[in-house]
Amino acid sequence: MIFRKFFFIVFTALIGGSTKIKAQEQTIPAQEIIKKTILLKEGTTVKNFEFTAYNKVIVTANPELIKGKIDSIFITKRRKKTLKKIDSSEYNFKKIISKQHLYQTEKISQYSIVNRQNKEIILATRMAGFKEPIYEYFALHLQPLTGYEKKFTLAEKDFISPISKRGLTQYDYTRLENTILNQRKIIVIAFKPKASNKNNKLSGKLYIDEKQFNLAKLELQSEGIINVKAVHDYQYNEEKQFWLPLKSALTIKKGKNKTPIKIFGQLITFDNTEDLFDPEVKRTVSDYIEIKSKTNYYKLRTDSIKKIFRDGISVEVSEKSTEKREAIWQEHLQDTIDLRSNPTYVSIDSLVEAKRIENKITIGRKIIKGYYPLSFFDFDLRYLFKYNNYEGIRFGLGGVTNEKLSKDYKIEGYLAYGTKDGFFKGMISNVVRLHKKSETWLGVSYKDDVSEIANTNFEIDKKVFKIYDPRPFNISTFYNHETWRGFVESKIIPKTESVFQITQSYIEPKFNYSFENHGKLYTDFRTTLVTASVQWNPFSNYMQTPRGKIEIEKRYPKFTFQFTKSLPGLWRNNFDFGKIDFRFDLQKKFNSNHKILFLAEAQYAFGEVPLTHLYNHSPNNLNKDKILKRITFAGRDSFETMYFNEFFSNKLAFFQLEHQFPKLYISRQLKPVFSLVTRYGIGDLDHKERHKDFAFKTLEKGFMESGFELNQLFKIVGFTAFYRYGPNQLPNFEDNIALKLSVQIDLGFNN
Template identity: 50%
Template sequence: MKQLCLFFFFLTLSLQAQFQVNGIVKESATNKPLPFATITTNNGLNTISDVDGKFSIAAPIPFTAFDISYIGFTKARIALEKNKNYYVVVLSQKTDDLNEVVVPSENPALAIIKKAIENKNNNNPQKKLRSFEFKSYNKLIVTANPDSIDGRIDSVFVQKSIGKQFSKIDSSDYKFKDIISKQHLFQTEKVSQYQFANARLKETILGTKMAGFKQPVYEIIAFNLQSFSIYDSSYELFETKYNSPIANDALNDYNYKLLDSLLIDGRNTYMIYFKNKKKRRASGLEGVLYIDQNNFAVAKAVMRIKGVLDISGIHDFKYIPNEKLWFPTDKTFKIVKGKNDDDIKILGGTIQFDGDVEQDFKERKKVASDFTYLLSHTNNFEIQYNTPIQIKKSAIYIEIKDDAINKPEHFWNTYRKDSLDSRSQKTYLALDSISSKKRIESRIRFGRKIINGYLPIGKFDLDLRKLFSYNNYEGFRLGIGGVTNEQFSKKFRIEGYTAYGTKDGNFKYNLGMATRVGKFSNSWIGVSYTDDVREIASSVFTIEKKAFKIYDPRPINISTFYNYVSWKTFIETKIIPKTESFWELSRAKIEPKFNYIYNLNEKLYTSYVMTTAMVSLRWNPFSDYMQTPTGRIEVEKRFPKFTFQYTQSLPKVMQNDFEFSKLDFKTEYEKKYLNGQKTSLLFEAGYALGDVPLTHLYNTSPNNITKETIMQRITFAGKNSFETMFFNEFFSSEYAYFQFKHGFSRVTLFKKVKPSLVLVSRMAWGNLQNPEQHIGLDYKTLNKGYFESGIELNQIYKGLGLGGFYRYGPNQLSKFQDNIAVKISFVLNLGL
């Protein structure tokens, strides 16, 4: 749904104060805009230009002139003219060119920044104060300035083989200008209460409304446009984290320049410009920090990224004398289109950008949508410090009250900083009407379901995973299944499926029902019956929801399955903070569908009964969660994540045949880099103790078929499987598995050939207790370890890719070619 938010930004196209002076600052030599120029009025007001060089000064007190200064440029004074409120200011560069920010041996800015870093804990409200709370009002709009758009009606011509031919009249810009003169194209409002105590910060949303939606898209509300605190070591701007200019190691990443000294809230501050040291485009933050000359706290901050999108975030603070602290009072965020050589495809729509490389790129004519931007402003008020605070449900980062979407108008009039102007008022009326007419909310609901693998049909969601699959035992598996949805009931659900294998000739089916017993924890209790087949020795974490795929390539080559007929009762809940858990009691009759006998104390089993109790738990301690009236959402996914599962057989309960215990563990870690690269680590381990037949041991996910030549063994690659390990080659009662992946940013070889290079290494160790008990299959153990490495070239062309893997180490095969596996990969690009 974050991509949906981005979709709004591009497909929808400045709020002007009634009394203000506007303008733009440009460079004389190139006529390019100058961002972050300082504008100071002759009566003491000051501001800076935005990423486009534009500025706006709201003036409750009249002034007659203003000064504009910029790094390396001659300062200019502009006298106001009668009946003129827009000024184009051109600055000339000084003879000592300061385009490159250089850190000399004695840079005064460095000493100031070092002091700011040393004093962070003394100046950070979340470190210095025991507690605080305040309310905030946020308004977000997607709009455009009508004055920036050429509203003429032009003729449009189409290029033919000989010359051009008149086609039609283009009135799109005219219509667009007419629309945004009356309304914005998207708008949300939010009133929140922030509470901080015991090193925990929680936002409780008291009221929220979103133009065009009776029920807001909660993921958009949780969208993190900019960091709450300027003192965090990582600063977040538009869901991307950057090393902060006042992080402990910031001097390694940034150059600094002392620009000026300014008076803010009656206190003297240093104005320091910072810029990432890397020369390449969009390599990091740049901006301006205003540092208090006395305590070296941040009194104002402007953070900016310029690339495909031009993004800026401004933080304003107020000095609290009693606490000797600068406390945040306002945040402003703006995002506009940047420049990029490539068109960007989002949800089926194409957004074209101007190139920033002059050669071989012809600049296109700007259209109305090029002037669109997003603007968000947050104002904090009713601030209290060091008062006793008890935060309820503190493990939830954001909580939306049940009545937040139904607040009356007098609630909004109470908390709005300014009353809505006519454009904002008309935005709600217009978008609500359009949304209702075009059924936008139902389309979004439909999209949510499809992305998660379901097709909503009335009160039933059809499970797309159940329709079609293939494996070597069942052949083509054709089926149908699904679950009732919220239109059927919010408290009860019925689910099930049936499937038929064309090769084994058998039907499989499942039927279950559950009732919700806890709304906040989303707890359900239910029962189900299943008659189906499962891969031998496969490790399944019950709590993990299987990701939706159009195809699942690995099962295609699996031949060894067992049939299980099971009854189970279960409870699933999120009552433990930052966890999801599944508790199950089941009885299953197991029948291997391959040549296998389990020998236990000289008694031979070809089928058996297992009665077990199981708990499966997924713990995401570093993630942030949002509680909504419809459920809980993981809004900020952070790593590492941990998954635990414990299974215990119940002796002499419902004809149980074996006594055993199984403990399974998995942890995942991902790190994304600013240059588009990503490192992924995965560790899994399992331990089975007691009398466990081969069907319920571990096979460490092999994905290679037994064929003579490399070409005959070419199949689709799995996600985390051993591509060179043959099916049923190894079994373990205890194992440890580690995988390392590093993906590089995509490289353009040709216009439509942009592969992504991924380096992969996998290794596993294991052991099998009592191997003499397992009769029928030939297999080996992993006592000496198993190792493979490979290279993947993914998305070479239209989602297709190719990978090569090599097996080495103690279990390397004698023939060189048998250690090599070539695999096809496929990534389906839905434009999301």
């Protein structure tokens, strides 16, 4: 470390003070200059600064490029041309775009950059047509902020930075003629990806200060299915001897694509392209559309910068951001004269209100989570219909009160009926909010329902909305439980969600089973349990909005912890036991659109544990002798070749590795996702003799299966095949094979 500091001081002095070296630098190759820039980046870059930024994004087109002609479309019938219709779409489009933009949004933000950590506080925002903005928009990554990031992001796509050690292996550099910026000599270096790299299509120019070796200007461009160009201008700060951000501009246009392309969370669609440069090919409206983003930076400060509070929030939307404060807007609009801006707001506001688009977006957000709002009540769509072998067809109705009734109090509940068992089930819950920003809620509930045996879930896991949940279809072993629950849910710890609860349950297995404990057989029993469940996402980025906290950038790995312990003697608790559960979730997506998913779970139950609270390894196969009779629906992270109730454990380790390939574009209707999957589980069971009248095996030798998934083969339906091998392989070859249908719905909101 001492040697590196000494070397840096000497090297900097030589650069700044030796005219001999200055003369030699004219001949220094481009790659050597990049190496120097990388070497000095840590020492010369101002690590801490603040600034205010005004950003405006418009979706528009240049009316001068649009001919605006009216076409006549003919059809030929019996060698005779007949007029079918008049196409005036281009004429109408030019008429509209000459007066206004298609869409626009603006924001004013306060940025803090401390030790390369960024935080944005949105002070004011207005989004055409919306009284309350679509907060997810603020999570979009359009372009790099400082130019010194390890990865450059252009229009939501990541590229390796050319000013990085990895960049030296990815790009070819060419030195161009020097130039002058802010009366300082600037070295201009062009870069482009090496010919062997087909996935990286980033190119551009780096303007590097000849003395300080930091960025004075940055130009980036990427061409493909969309064409992106970004320009970053910096201003030299004499006091700090460093270039600080001044302004940036981004332009996105249509590229070459065979199918319609949706970008920015499907907000913008570009139609398919035949050939933009062929005059014989009729151009569509989307050929002219472009997205422009411009940002101006003000009030830059480098002294007395406060440390970023470690709350895990990278973007914070002020409660007053949507208020009409003309003073703050006028301060930043002096250099942004645009005659088409005001008509855009007026037109879009009227359109959104007339079509009730804002209301439709609110409904859409809730449907994705599994709810449909009606007045002050959100009906829960997950309770409407289910099926399993014990209840038969299960009909239900339930939901939760929403913010129209109260923002600080909720009543939730449901009522369900099984046609096969003939019983009603239900739940009622009352919850009150204790703290808004940390989303801390205190609640109490009562539930009378059935649950699958030995299928311990993490309490923190949200109940995912599935139009059809295939795995419970063939389950027949359930237990009934009447449970009182007191709980606290909170996000007060940065980058975590947590649940703390105490429950008292009366449990009655609905199958032939008894549990021996201290010489007594139990066919039903009571448990009093205290549970702490925490989900920790240390690498994710979050946004704080007036509506709550949103995970805007899902990053891996993610960790989940859960601890459960019975309380002997309290509320007639029968057994003394505990459980420790851990989950590790890792996903890695590559620029080639390949994706690796790795899941690991470790679970341990100790003490006097009845079968209902053990682990069953999530089986999903029917115990039938023919392959075709075993065809059902594939589950998620479940053993497809393991029979229901085949193995039980109180110690369990589970591993799953999946390689997901890019979508196969067979045709516009046929775009399956192909994956290779391998699963391994191993377990053990203490005191197997305590579990009476129920036959099962243990898994000391491990369980292995591998196969493939071909999801979304025909819209939402796919096909999977798995093979069971290893110590627990079955004697008959075909018994080790599991063929399944898969149901997977892509709503376009996946990470």
